[in-house]
Every structure is written in C-alpha cells, then in structure tokens.
Amino acid sequence: MDFTRTNWVLIALLWLAGLGAAAQFGKVAVTFQDLQRFYATDSVTIGLLVSVVGFVGVIFGASAGLIVTRFGNRKVILTALAMGAAVSFAQAMLPPLLIMFVLRIIEGFSHLALVVAAPVLISQVAMPKHQNFVMILWSTFFGVSFALLAWIGPILVSKFGLQSLFLAHGSWFLGIGIFLLFSLKKEAMPVRTPLFKGLISRHIDLYRSPFTSAPGLGFAFYTMTYVAVLTILPGLVDPIWRVFVAAAMPLVSIAVSLTFGVWVLRYITAVQAVMLGFAGSIISALFFGIFMGLGLAEVFCAVALAGFLGLIQGASFACIPALNPEPNDRAKAAGVLAQMGNVGTSSGTPILAYLAVQYGGLGAMWFVVILSVCGILMHAWLAGRRRRASTQRVE
Secondary structure, three states: OOOOOOOHHHHHHHHHHHHHHHHHHHHHHOOHHHHHHHHOOOHHHHHHHHHHHHHHHHHHHHHHHHHHHHHOHHHHHHHHHHHHHHHHHHHOOOOOHHHHHHHHHHHHHHHHHHHHHHHHHHHHOOOHHHHHHHHHHHHOHHHHHHHHHHHHHHHHHHHHOHHHHHHHHHHHHHHHHHHHHHHOOOOOOOOOOOOOOOHHHHHHHHHHOOOOOHHHHHHHHHHHHHHHHHHHHHHHOOHHHHHHHHHHHHHHHHHHHHOHHHHHOOOOOHHHHHHHHHHHHHHHHHHHHHOOOOOHHHHHHHHHHHHHHHHHHHHHHHHHHHHOOOHHHHHHHHHHHHHHHHHHHHHHHHHHHHHHHHHOHHHHHHHHHHHHHHHHHHHHHHHHHHHHHHHHHHO
C-alpha cells in the first residue's frame, strides 16, 4: 500500500482491533473468580486459562511474521478477526473446561496474527512524520483495553451474566471486521515463498539480524518487568496506598507513552528512547528500595517506575519502522517482538513473586535493576552490530 497521507480512520480501526486482541486476555482475567466458581476448579487452572493464549505466541511468534509476509496484512487481519469472533461466540456457550482450553489455544493464533499484522499495517499507512506517534498509540492497546474491561466487564457480568462478556467481545470483533473488510484495500500479491521450507534457518536469520531482532530482544526485558511489577509491586507498598498504586501505575504508563514518549522521539532515536526508559527504571527502582516503607516516597517511586516503563513500551514499537524500512522486514520484526513479548510476560511474574516472598521490596528492586541493565546492554550491543553492518555496506 502506498499512501501519500496518514490514514487516520484506518489507524483508528486497527487500534480498535488491537483493543479486542488485548481483550482476549482481559475477558478471562476480569472474570477470573466467576469462571473459577462456574467450573468449580482451582485458581491455578484458571490462571492457565488466562495465559494459554500467550503460549501460542511464545512458540509461533516469529513464524507469524513470516506468515504475514507470505499472505499479506489484509488477509491475515480479516481472518484473525473472523476467527476471534467465532471463538468468542463459542466461548459464550461456556463449554466444558477442556473444550474451553482448546478454544483458548485457537484464540491464541487469532491474537498473535493481530498483534503482528496490525502494527505493520499501521506503520505503512502513516506518513514518516506521524510514525512515532502512531506506533506509540498502538503500544497503548493492552493497557487501555484492560482498563476498560476492569470497568465495563463486572457491570456486564453482574447485569447479564458471564456469557455476556464473551458475546460482547465476539460482536466487537465482528463489527471491526466488517468495517475493515471495506476499508482495507487489496494488496499486491506478496512473493510466494514456500511457507515451511527452510523455516528454522529463516528463524535463525531473524534473530541474527540486528535490525529485525532489536525491537523484540529489548522488549523481552520490558515485558518481564512490566507485567510482574504491575502485578506484584502494589502489594509491597504501604496498605493505605495499594489500591491507588495498582490503579495509577498502568494509567501513568499509558500517559507517559502518549505525551513524553511522543515528545522525546523528536530529539532522540527510538532505540535511545528505549535505553533512556531502562535507565529511568533503574533509578526509580533504586530509590524505591531506599524509600521502602516511607509512604508517599515509595509510592512516588513506584509510579515513576511505571512511567519509565511506559516510555520503553512505546519506543520499542517505534523501533520496528525506525530500524526496518521495508514492510516485509517490519512484519518479521513484529513477529520477533510478539514472540519475545510473550516470553517475557510468561516468565517475569513468577520470578518476581518468588523474590518478593524471599526478599520483599529489595528483591523487587534488584529484579528491575538487573533486567533494565540487561535491556540497555542488549540494545547497545545490537546498535554496535548495526553500525558495523552499515560500515561494511558502505565499503
């Protein structure tokens, strides 16, 4: 697709599709206790029901980028929306638990396809001067969706029953899909490369490239930190402030992405912004450890940490088009980011939960510091590799 101006309507529709993709996690998370009572099972089982969608991304994340380059954004997005709607309507029947798990696995493929194809298309339909903003806007889809579900979900369930949330989610996907069916232009036929031939070698190439791998490899350290911190850190502050911290952290993260994140990218590169976010996270975590147990001071540090993590979030997505000018490379980079994001999301929370039990706030402090240092070192190393690659091309 070749656009001479930013297509804001299409960007809005794709972002709304992203809200639905995030809701594939959120609709089960906000009905956690209701589902536990309905299925008469333990919290671990329902926890797996929440996270099994992400397991698909852990295994097939990078492959999704290759699939997008094979079939094109339009086909992948419309298929994912149709699949997501069908699965949600089936889930609304509240089938036996085993079938619900199967449906959640299928839903994982729909989710993965959307979070890989949609940001690539968003970057294509935005003019260069708007690309940083639209990629940061896309990066907020998870936080905004969870905030809306936390507000609307319990109301729907209390008034219309557990099925209503799944029906509403399926209807959302169906509606967005119809709009996109008429809004997305047919793409030129992509290059028909064999889908499975050389799949392993192509995966290796994705991660060997300092261009396609950089957004995702840095993002892994962010997701390990972000989800774990939002889950565990509120429980480590003064009980008086726990509810405030739990509500403020995701909101501040989103606000910083859309304000300071957009502003700072006028003056520094997306990679530098990610590294700045990690540096700020280190400082915030160290001061959280110093001021632990001191009320407002530790609350301020926790919220500041969320703000710096928000900067990393938006800038990481901005790295995709910044480092990969070609659409196919962007799809591959988005696939790596999706895979690494799911790896981080799945692994960070249990690690921090253990450290918090063993060492309290100091365990959380060192958890954030170590992962943030690793994030900076990863990006510094990959930046060096890109400089050497560029020098070799010139020579």
